[in-house]
Amino acid sequence: MSPDGGLVLQRGVPEGSEGQVAALYWEAFGRKLSPALDPPEKGRAFIAAHLHHDRGVVALARDRVVAVAGYQLAGRALTGGGVRDVLSAYGPVRGLPKLAVLALFERTPAPEEMVMDGIAVDAAYRGRGIGSLLLTQIAAVAAEAGCRRIRLDVIDTNPRARALYERHGFTAHRTERTPYLRRLMGFGAVTTMHRPVTGADATSPREAR
Structure with a gap:
């Protein structure tokens, strides 16, 4: 169920909403992305x-994107550009x-x-x-694609995100200390987390209203 009667969960980014998604991404990850894609308006x-x-x-x-979660499958992620x-x-x-920063x-x-x-x-x-709704849909996509595991990275300055992932079955696999990135991108460690994909994930509805 949707947490709000006015919200709709949808797989795929609607045509015409690219700017909305880019703005959300920059708001959430701009500190990390700015060394690679600054200035902000050009990065967005x-x-x-x-x-x-x-x-x-x-x-x-109301037909406006207010949240987004991206994933990578078959060599393609939500954000592209070579x-x-x-x-x-x-x-x-x-x-x-x-390009050197993006390689990180x-x-x-x-x-x-x-x-x-x-x-x-x-x-x-x-x-x-x-x-939570987005994570449930991501797990359903992974199950339908035949994946056995979902992997993500979370930085040390985002404990709320890590807590959310842990509530949804993700566990820490390893932590890499990155003190050389603290001044450049604002974080000093990255934890890789894993979550197994189960048969129950495939039963999630394709969209919630």
């Missing part, structure tokens, strides 16, 4: 221009250092594994259980 435009619409689950309120795209947007002088975010799924991106929720809609 880059994200919007290179979205893979079929690699996300969104919550809609080497040529970065160099075209920023030029070779600024683009090459940005690369995560390749293991066989039968889904890699999940973080969840971004509009500030006005937090505390309504939307993150």
